[in-house]
Amino acid sequence: MNDSIVIIPTYNEIENIEKMIRKVFSLEKAFDLLIIDDGSPDGTADVVKKLQSEFPERLFLEERQGKLGLGTAYIHGFHWSIDRHYDFVFEMDCDFSHNPDDLIVLYNEAQNNNADLVIGSRYIKGVNVVNWPMGRILMSYYASAYVRIVTGMPIRDTTAGFKCYRRKVLESIGIDEIQFKGYAFQIEMKFRTWRKGFKVMETPIIFTDRQEGTSKMSGGIFKEAFFGVITLKLKSLFGKI
Numbered sequence: 001m002n003d004s005i006v007i008i009p010t011y012n013e014i015e016n017i018e019k020m021i022r023k024v025f026s027l028e029k030a031f032d033l034l035i036i037d038d039g040s041p042d043g044t045a046d047v048v049k050k051l052q053s054e055f056p057e058r059l060f061l062e063e064r065q066g067k068l069g070l071g072t073a074y075i076h077g078f079h080w081s082i083d084r085h086y087d088f089v090f091e092m093d094c095d096f097s098h099n100p101d102d103l104i105v106l107y108n109e110a111q112n113n114n115a116d117l118v119i120g121s122r123y124i125k126g127v128n129v130v131n132w133p134m135g136r137i138l139m140s141y142y143a144s145a146y147v148r149i150v151t152g153m154p155i156r157d158t159t160a161g162f163k164c165y166r167r168k169v170l171e172s173i174g175i176d177e178i179q180f181k182g183y184a185f186q187i188e189m190k191f192r193t194w195r196k197g198f199k200v201m202e203t204p205i206i207f208t209d210r211q212e213g214t215s216k217m218s219g220g221i222f223k224e225a226f227f228g229v230i231t232l233k234l235k236s237l238f239g240k241i
Contacts, residue, residue: 001057002030004088004107005081009073010035013094014042021051021059023100031090031103034060034080036073071178071185078170089170091163098162102205106164109203116169116198117190119155120162120205131209143226147187150229151236153194156202159183169198184228191232195241 006024010017017035024033033055037045048061062076074091081089088107092098102120109118122128123144129137140159147158173192180188194200235241 001084001086002032003086004029004090004103005032005034005084005086006090006092006103007034007036007074007077007081008092008094009070009077010037010040010044010094011067012040012042013044014040014047016094016096017044017047018051020094020096020100021048021055024103025055025058027100027104029104029107030058032058032060032086034062034077036062036064036077038064038067038073069181069185071181074185075175075178078175082167082170085167087167089165089167091161091165093161097207097209099205099208102162103164105203105205106162109201110164110166113201114199115201116166117193117200118164119157119160119190119200119202121157121160121202122205122207123156124202125204128204128206129209130206132207143183146226147229150233151187151191153191155190155194155200158190159186161186162205162207163189165193166198169193169196172196172198180224180228182224184224184232187229188232191236192241195236 021033024031035048045061045063052059052061062080078089088110090103090106098120106118106120109115123141127137127141144156144158147153148155173196178185178188232241
């Protein structure tokens, strides 16, 4: 078993899943890979099953019934990874918006700087986003600014989904108490980590919008994040986080 596991939640990623798996396993550092599929009707899980014989003991699949949400998928994966004693646990999208080569960058940052959470940040050095319309860039950028103002977190990319956690963080921050599923889930994970006093770092990445497949973004996800941040702050004021 390797010291690092990459968790990738999937729903209808048939165009990307095999390419992503092969890319991760081609990296010079060895990462294990856990795919959590929410009953994709397009056969995403079937592709993973076929590849498991090619990558035994490195490629794992957890299948869930129905589209249960990004946050619950990651929490499922966190428990799975903790039970198997991985030292470093990564979050990454399947659509190549996160460059798999940057897994090594995040890992090295965690190792060399003794960081507990390393965030692949779009906004730590300007705006590093490719193929997004200007409206979406501005919405994302100012959403992170809003989160910083409300929560006080010194993090530039508060909604980032490309991250590396040390296992001790996931064991300590109360992952079963997290209530949000979309962008607000990513914010709450960072907030709980920061509130616990863990060392959080951001390292610049280039985020490229998906080329294949369909985005899972919705207005409800943004609404959850907007109001969820206020909820997080109030809970922290009353000592509940």
